[in-house]
Amino acid sequence: RPEKKPEVDRIVFALDWTPNTNHTGLFLARDRGYYALEGIEVEFRESDMDFIEMVAGGSAQFGMAAQEQVLQARASTAGIPVVAIAAIVQHNTSGFASPLGRGIESPEDFEGNTYSGWGTELELAFLRTLMEKQGADFDQVSIINQSAGNFIASMEIEADFAWIYYGWDGINCELEDYPINFILLQSIEPDLDFYSPVIITSERVIEENPDLIRRFLKATARGYLDAITDPQGAVDSLEKVAGGLDRQLLLASQLYLNGRYIDDAPYWGAMRSETWIRFAAWMQERDLLDQPIDVGAAFDTSFLPGEEGP
Amino acid sequence: MRLFSTDKRMNPTNAGGRFALRVLPPLLLVVILIAALQLLADTGVIRHYVLPAPGEVARSLVQDFAVMGNYALCTLRIALPGFLLSALTGTAFALLMDRFILLSHTAYPFIVISQTIPTLVITPVIVLIFGYGDMASLIVVILVCFFPVTINLLQGLRSVDDDLLQMMHTMGASRAAILRHLKFPASLPSFFAGIRISSTYCVMAAVLAEWAGGGEGIGIYMLRMKRSFRYSAMFASILWIIALSLIFYAVALFAERFSMPWRERPAGQTDRRSLS
């Protein structure tokens, strides 16, 4: 680069969960020095709570979140100023899963079964939408709050189906030889094809340091492209960040995601307005947003390296 | 030096005065704190997603009163029996461990261990054993709350004055009689120290139980609010949790006062500070 920065930008990245294959591009980019090349030094922080607030408040410059969280955060009366700047995976990979033996093949079959929930309104809205679409009665489902620590255990001790991300829990079921029925959300209701997860930043960073975002995304995109071509290397990086994870699971999950990072999009990170608007409309309809919002302000793809690549 | 006779118990303003002394200062502090928070929120120093403005919280509290009240009732339905059972379990453990040395040696480490495992980890095992439902939630509450009672009561039982014990033995008192007439009254202060701690924890424990996979109560409601970024409603539900907890605490305090009449300071000896 011609204008050499005298000092590096130290930034914090707030992970949305335990390090997993959604994050591998970030870790690869750091390992392979792509961030360093851009004059950035990244520190990853993991927790599953308040990562959005951390980004909004400036404790972290970037973070990861789900699309619905970005929308809800912006629609809240607190008006949390976070903006999605890149999609990790192009299509929703989540859906309702159940052990094969329960015979839950379509949303109609939810009736009379027990749903193991996470205690969010969103999943119940998913459930209701899918069932209404098929003319099933939502009230026939008994809903519990999951107590078991994982999907399979929950199925074994307390419930019949749950909402999972296939790329993680679904893959684990494959590895455990635990056959499941899986109903992908958008296979029933196309509106539910949302971006999950996305990389977020705050309006303040966009205002004050757009260049940082550009450089950050450039390096990050390189990382994810590397992950696609080098799944082994991606998993290596992930293991370096979070020792002790099950390599077999990581690899299988990584292979599952590899084809889905870019998928039908023109380039990595791309987000279509239509997806945002449709999903936001659905949320609005289901009363999941406190107030109407300007969906266009919730995401910004202008910082992505784009078509010409990083 | 001149001494004046003041029969303090005859002074009618005194009870009211003491009450004012107990209630006014914290109330005043609360008011000041709320005002300060409102100011900080209004001037934008504290963002709403860190701490919402008290005014908004109040509005939410009023608006959603019925809804939250219902959820709170659900939590109470676990917290109250859970607390009572904890007091019972804690007492039983302490008594058994005081009575049977071997049991004490055997059980003690497990009791301590039961406290060192985060609730979120232990809940699945409880559900596995007892099945999903209120029973599991109750057990979570008990698991959290029995421990302070056990430790404190056991300490109390074991610090009973040796000479009094000796006296009871000389009168041929049975173990049960020694317990009833000596050990239990002697350890009431310790017992109540444990009860105070447990009463403080029990609503929180019921909330934990909800989170870890139990019925729907104010804890679940709170989490839902938090997850959908409705901070004022979330803080309003925290206020509910606090209020419920304080009720438990106040009742415990009240029970403590009334169960030890002999500890009332004898009249005329309330003030021990020597004059100049």
Place this chain on the structure above:
Amino acid sequence: MRLFSTDKRMNPTNAGGRFALRVLPPLLLVVILIAALQLLADTGVIRHYVLPAPGEVARSLVQDFAVMGNYALCTLRIALPGFLLSALTGTAFALLMDRFILLSHTAYPFIVISQTIPTLVITPVIVLIFGYGDMASLIVVILVCFFPVTINLLQGLRSVDDDLLQMMHTMGASRAAILRHLKFPASLPSFFAGIRISSTYCVMAAVLAEWAGGGEGIGIYMLRMKRSFRYSAMFASILWIIALSLIFYAVALFAERFSMPWRERPAGQTDRRSLS
């Protein structure tokens, strides 16, 4: 009835015997429990994703010893100073509240309130205010652990024998002297009951802090293992948490023993039970 002289302190097998009595029963129970779990796992009654087989947990414990040890050390770096600071804070609060009635009336409700808010709720707020890092974690640990110390010590300070207090006053003892020579030693048993409870909680509190974003330690590792379905490693890290907690507890117990030499039962009066 014939009495035999047995100077128990001279009996060399006794110390060993007492140790065996303390350690063997729980150990035995552990062994039985482990064997039972292994059996349940081997026969397929309990599947590994519900509860892993002890054998696997043991293997994971051995294999990942160094890794887990490192993470545990990180947790310890928070838990230890956190615990010590809690003991200090708790003691300071109790002393101040014993000394200043008005402060006590003002602060007490807030101290109780601080305990009624679930840690999982308050921790993120603390992390939001203090940012990611050790400071926030320390504060979380202190918040969890100071309370039992405060409540118990305060109870101890307030139940000091009135007559002894009177005696100290007659000797013109200053407040500080009364505290040092009378109130503090008298409330040591209560103090240590609080310390026992806190020492049990402190590692768990550090783990909770980690979960909320307070740093990487054995708690984060455990969560990772849980989320990547490595149940045996997850339980191995729980064992680490338990072990750390037990060490804290044991040290507290040890300190308790050594800080009250006057409570040693006088020789020859160890057994008070009357013969038939």
Place this chain on the structure above:
Amino acid sequence: MTARTIVLSCENMQKYYGQQLILYDINLELSQGELVSILGQSGTGKTTLFNVLTGMDQDASGTVFRGSRIGYMLQKDMLLPWKRLIDNVALPFVLAGESKKTARGKAESYLSVFGLQGLAYRYPSQLSGGQRRRAAFLRTYLYSRNLMLLDEPFTGLDAITRGQLYEWLLEHKEKLGISILLITHDIEEAIALSDRIYVLSQGPPSTLWPPLQVKTNSGADEKPDPAKWREQTENLREEIRRRIFTVI
């Protein structure tokens, strides 16, 4: 001499505290209906001896025989702070399984003899030192009217209250045949009350001197010649003093 029933005896008893021998070769007998005093310098081991005799302290060697249950009044008053005076006094009845109400009823009538009338519903912390001691004494008496071991029961009482209790005690002893072993520091009291007097020698270790006979067992009712009695008493007094002071 009439045939005596031994109600309490101790043979060749020895007691250590740690390495230190406190009592050695203690031999003692108490017969039915007898009042025997034990005197000895402070710290010689009187209380310790009582602890062994009552079985409270079992870390001693030797043989102890107890013919009946023992009411033991400890040196400290040992009232339960959470019980009102009446309930403290009625404790033996409650421990024997009676209801609180009947127990109180039974105990109540004794209060005035012990000068405790009007104090029934006070807590121990609201009593004077002497009132507490009397309550403890009464409680002991109500526990066992056959055999009492009293550790300084009259200490801390004024001459008049003492006198009343002496009278009451001697009267009841005659009437009911109570056996009493009594620790006291008051030589006059010992002489006035006792049938026999043991003196514990200065120690450590301490041992019992052979008992001194005060009253002749036969014809207790006949008053001895006053002059002779006075001389005898004076001798006794001197002998007790000498014994207390002597290291064996």
Place this chain on the structure above:
Amino acid sequence: MTARTIVLSCENMQKYYGQQLILYDINLELSQGELVSILGQSGTGKTTLFNVLTGMDQDASGTVFRGSRIGYMLQKDMLLPWKRLIDNVALPFVLAGESKKTARGKAESYLSVFGLQGLAYRYPSQLSGGQRRRAAFLRTYLYSRNLMLLDEPFTGLDAITRGQLYEWLLEHKEKLGISILLITHDIEEAIALSDRIYVLSQGPPSTLWPPLQVKTNSGADEKPDPAKWREQTENLREEIRRRIFTVI
């Protein structure tokens, strides 16, 4: 009569427990170098009076004058269970700011006078009743050598130990001009030790009789004629008994 310095006085003092009047119209004086005893039936209010005089109990009416700091030996021994005997005894020095070591050193030399030699490193629970009382006495003495209020200091001690302490006390009183107010139940003791004797009447409410003079202030060294002394003593004894027994 020489000019007397009053070190402690009480005028028109009145004390209620709740609604009950315990002490009324109490007037009392103690002069420099004087030993004054207070006698009275158990439960009349002697300890209560001391509590008011020392300022422990401030819920009373009347006027109290204290000319010096007061060493107050309470009726119960009140040793701190967690301190060894020597540290209990040395507490006044420690409270005065001296190091533990110097305090122990200063206290140590007194132990043998009080018959506590060899017991310095025992905890109170390892002492006999009399040993604890003597330790409490010594502690009080070490706190204030000018003015002591002693609530039954010799209770629970044998005649010989008592005698030693009497002798020591009188000697030191002469030498140092200590003023002492003493509660006792032992009339002989009161007569043997006191300059004057107050008797608290039977109550409630109780009040003080005017003091009885025992020793004449002038020419304390001259021994009075034995026969006259015996007669005088006998009268005194009778008078005290009468006063104790009388309800004013």
